[in-house]
Amino acid sequence: MGWWPFGSSEQDGVKKTSGGAFESPSRTNRAKCYEARDAFFECLDRNDILDSINTKDGRATARNACGQEDVIFEKNCAHSWVEYFKKQRVVNYQKEQTIKRIEAEGGEIVAPQLPTRGSS
Numbered sequence: 190m191g192w193w194p195f196g197s198s199e200q201d202g203v204k205k206t207s208g209g210a211f212e213s214p215s216r217t218n219r220a221k222c223y224e225a226r227d228a229f230f231e232c233l234d235r236n237d238i239l240d241s242i243n244t245k246d247g248r249a250t251a252r253n254a255c256g257q258e259d260v261i262f263e264k265n266c267a268h269s270w271v272e273y274f275k276k277q278r279v280v281n282y283q284k285e286q287t288i289k290r291i292e293a294e295g296g297e298i299v300a301p302q303l304p305t306r307g308s309s
Contacts, residue, residue: 214267222266226274229258239282242275 214222232255233241241251241259251259263271288298 218265222262222270225258225262225265226271229255229262230278232258233278240279242272243279 233239233251236250236254238247238251238254240247241255242248266274291298
């Protein structure tokens with residue numbers, strides 16, 4: 190099997206277009222990827238693991254607690270997607286904590302506004 194997990198079966202390996210580019214994953218393959226991601230993240234949540242990618246301890250803890258879910262996640266998603274989702278989990282948590290801290294201090298979160306025509 191090739192490194193790209195979006196073939197129609199494990200034996201087919203990487204699917205390419207006639208021009209040689211890799212095919213985009215189908216809706217079904219994306220759904221399998223999201224399902225595997227969600228199962229992995231649920232396992233991390235059950236085991237109070239936030240970061241499964243950025244630290245050596247985090248990777249080891251995640252591998253011990255959720256190794257099977259991680260293998261399925263890696264199998265059903267492109268490597269770049271897996272890396273993105275794992276990093277985004279940490280970023281989203283940090284963002285939520287920052288918002289909570291600002292609100293607890295009495296601050297207000299105001300979304301920046303795009304300039305309108307005629308304003309400088």
